[in-house]
Amino acid sequence: MKPRQQLDLMNKIIRELEDLKNSQTSVLKKIAQIEADNINLNEEALSDALPEIHERVDDSIQKVSDLIDKCQASRNTFEQDHQSELVEPT
Numbered sequence: 001m002k003p004r005q006q007l008d009l010m011n012k013i014i015r016e017l018e019d020l021k022n023s024q025t026s027v028l029k030k031i032a033q034i035e036a037d038n039i040n041l042n043e044e045a046l047s048d049a050l051p052e053i054h055e056r057v058d059d060s061i062q063k064v065s066d067l068i069d070k071c072q073a074s075r076n077t078f079e080q081d082h083q084s085e086l087v088e089p090t
Contacts, residue, residue, distance in 0.1 A: 007078060007079060013071060014071050021061060025061060028061065035051075035054065
């Protein structure tokens with residue numbers, strides 16, 4: 001794979017990871033809303049299960065965020081190391 005193709009694929013993966021993080025954040029917001037609604041309802045099954053689900057989704061968001069940071073650092077290093085190969089001929 002040529003350096004330009006590799007860089008493009010790295011960028012695509014980072015965008016997909018960002019999209020995944022945004023989706024997980026939406027899920028976390030929905031869980032929080034259900035938790036808030038359950039304050040009035042006081043359904044025991046929800047009270048028992050939701051905190052763990054909330055924690056797992058939150059942990060997942062953090063792991064994806066860390067992965068995004070690592071991928072961006074790797075991408076930046078790759079771009080610097082292959083700068084001369086990435087310049088488009090004029």
